[in-house]
Amino acid sequence: MTERKSPLVTAISWGEIKVEGLGTVKDAKLYPGGGRAWDWSETGTGHSPGIQPADVAEIVDNGATVVVLGVGMEQRLGVMVETLDLLRSRGVAVHVRESSEAVRMYNELAASVAVGALLHSTC
Numbered sequence: 001m002t003e004r005k006s007p008l009v010t011a012i013s014w015g016e017i018k019v020e021g022l023g024t025v026k027d028a029k030l031y032p033g034g035g036r037a038w039d040w041s042e043t044g045t046g047h048s049p050g051i052q053p054a055d056v057a058e059i060v061d062n063g064a065t066v067v068v069l070g071v072g073m074e075q076r077l078g079v080m081v082e083t084l085d086l087l088r089s090r091g092v093a094v095h096v097r098e099s100s101e102a103v104r105m106y107n108e109l110a111a112s113v114a115v116g117a118l119l120h121s122t123c
Contacts, residue, residue: 004033004063006110009103009119014073017103017121029055030106031062031116038118047123050078053086055118064116066093066109070102076123 007030011018017028022035029038040046043054051069059067067087071077075098087094095105099119109115 004114006030006032006064006106006115006117007035008107008110009117012100012103012119012121015121017119026121028117028119028121029058030119031059031064032114033062038120047072047076048078049080051083051118052080053083056083056087056116059116059118060087060090060092062116063114064092066095066113066115068102068106068109068115068117068119069094069096070099070106070117070119071096072120072123073099074123077120 007020009019015026016024018024019028025037027038029036043052045052045055069079079096084094106115106117
């Protein structure tokens with residue numbers, strides 16, 4: 001079986017995330033073997049209550065054993081307790097960070113583990 005690497009983030013700035021093989025998106029959902037733009041309207045996500053269990057399901061379903069949640073440049077995106085509980089109950093390590101720090105951590109982890117991320121590029 002071929003190992004599926006998580007795509008690297010090549011840059012993040014206000015309103016833009018550049019990802020290998022994906023291009024430029026506002027918000028990103030990344031996982032081993034790929035990723036896509038993260039469209040909050042799919043699950044009704046908003047800054048409050050924040051990242052929902054449904055937002056991370058695709059990442060875990062694609063084999064991530066570690067998930068990094070980038071909660072914005074000003075850390076205004078919340079994370080529901082139920083989301084953290086879901087990840088932990090499935091044995092997935094989770095890190096919640098300011099988005100620039102989340103990118104740094106995600107890229108570092110991508111070299112050695114099956115990592116996924118949700119990254120928010122604005123507030």
